Amino acid sequence: xxxxxxxxxxxxxxxxxxxxxxxxxxxxxxxxxxxxxxxxxxxxxxxxxxxxxxxxxxxxxxxxxxxxxxxxxxxxxxxxxxxxxxxxxxxxxxxxxxxxxxxxxxxxxxxxx
Amino acid sequence: xxxxxxxxxxxxxxxxxxxxxxxxxxxxxxxxxxxxxxxxxxxxxxxxxxxxxxxxxxxxxxxxxxxxxxxxxxxxxxxxxxxxxxxxxxxxxxxxxxxxxxxxxxxxxxxxx
Numbered sequence: 001x002x003x004x005x006x007x008x009x010x011x012x013x014x015x016x017x018x019x020x021x022x023x024x025x026x027x028x029x030x031x032x033x034x035x036x037x038x039x040x041x042x043x044x045x046x047x048x049x050x051x052x053x054x055x056x057x058x059x060x061x062x063x064x065x066x067x068x069x070x071x072x073x074x075x076x077x078x079x080x081x082x083x084x085x086x087x088x089x090x091x092x093x094x095x096x097x098x099x100x101x102x103x104x105x106x107x108x109x110x111x112x113x
Numbered sequence: 114x115x116x117x118x119x120x121x122x123x124x125x126x127x128x129x130x131x132x133x134x135x136x137x138x139x140x141x142x143x144x145x146x147x148x149x150x151x152x153x154x155x156x157x158x159x160x161x162x163x164x165x166x167x168x169x170x171x172x173x174x175x176x177x178x179x180x181x182x183x184x185x186x187x188x189x190x191x192x193x194x195x196x197x198x199x200x201x202x203x204x205x206x207x208x209x210x211x212x213x214x215x216x217x218x219x220x221x222x223x224x225x226x
Contacts, residue, residue, distance in 0.1 A: 043117075043203050044156065046212075087155070100146050100171060101205075101215060103156040111214025 004088045006107045012082075014113045018075040022088030025069045031091060033064060034101065035073045036083040044087065044103075047073065078111045085109075115139050119204050119218035126225045128193040134189040134221050136204030144207045145187040145214070147171075147179065149200040156203065162187055196226045 004024040012018040024033065033048040048055055048062045052072070055062045061074040075082055087106040117154050120135045138145065143164045148156040148171075158171030162181040176198060179188040184202075191198060207215040 035126050041201075041220070043205070043219055044215075045217070046214040049214075087156075100144070100161040102172070103148070103159060105155045 001031055002049075002095045003096075004090055006086075006088050006104065008105065009063055009108045009110070011056070012075075012078045012111050015055075015077055016082060017109070018078040018109055020073040020075075020084065020086050020088075020107050020109065021070065024088070024090045027068050027090050033062065033068075033071050034089040034091065035060070035062065036087045036089065037099075038106070039084040039089070040077060040082075047086075080111050080113065083109060083111045117204055117206055117218040118163050121221060122219065123222045124224070126191075126223065128189070128194060128196065128225060130192070130194050131190070131192050131225075134202055134204075134223075136187045136189065136218060137185050138187075138204075138206040138216070139185065139209075140206060140216065141184060142208055142216075143184065143205035144215075145181065146205045146207075147177070147187070147189045147204065149155045149198075150201045150220075151200050159189065159202075176222065186220075188222050191223075196225050199223060210218065 032049050032051050035047040036044040038044045048060050050062045064071045085106040085108050087103050142153050146161040149157040150156045157173045159177050160179040162168045164195045165184050168179050201220045205215045205217045206226050
């Protein structure tokens with residue numbers, strides 16, 4: 001699986017958009033980008049994933065650059081409950097490789113009022 | 114929906130003791146995983162399974178054993194507990210298909226003294 005690089009921490013004001021970057025410059029053509037978050041002491045929670053098109057769901061938007069070497073997770077209106085560690089993970093289609101999610105250190109997002 | 118259930122939630126072990134961490138899921142997922150998370154660190158993959166009867170090592174398998182006799186259950190065995198195994202253990206499951214939304218349990222906090 002490709003490696004990812006994320007900033008260790010970020011701050012965001014409540015109500016503003018939180019933009020969390022992730023670099024994955026060695027990503028392969030069949031590797032997806034996944035985002036998870038972990039709220040203090042809880043198990044990680046799936047947020048969103050994509051291959052090359054931008055994606056949006058009820059939680060967030062995922063913007064992937066055209067060369068797929070980086071991506072940005074956008075929380076459009078951050079709340080205090082979005083304070084968590086956010087993990088960007090790159091991995092192949094599991095039906096091809098059967099490998100598991102490998103977590104890095106992630107970005108600690110602190111949302112303040 | 115029960116999802117992924119882990120037992121126990123907390124446990125204190127003495128050095129050299131053995132124990133089994135239980136994990137069960139009711140979503141009929143083929144893929145199951147065990148992770149450990151040390152304080153202030155990301156999750157490390159211990160073992161994973163792609164189906165009943167099939168298991169494979171992750172990043173940090175030493176000191177642990179697993180079995181997968183049914184789709185629902187994926188117990189993690191610690192044979193000779195050591196202080197280095199003090200950690201929070203998370204079990205997870207997923208369909209293994211392209212979406213790969215993994216569902217995590219609430220964790221087992223293990224202290225070895």
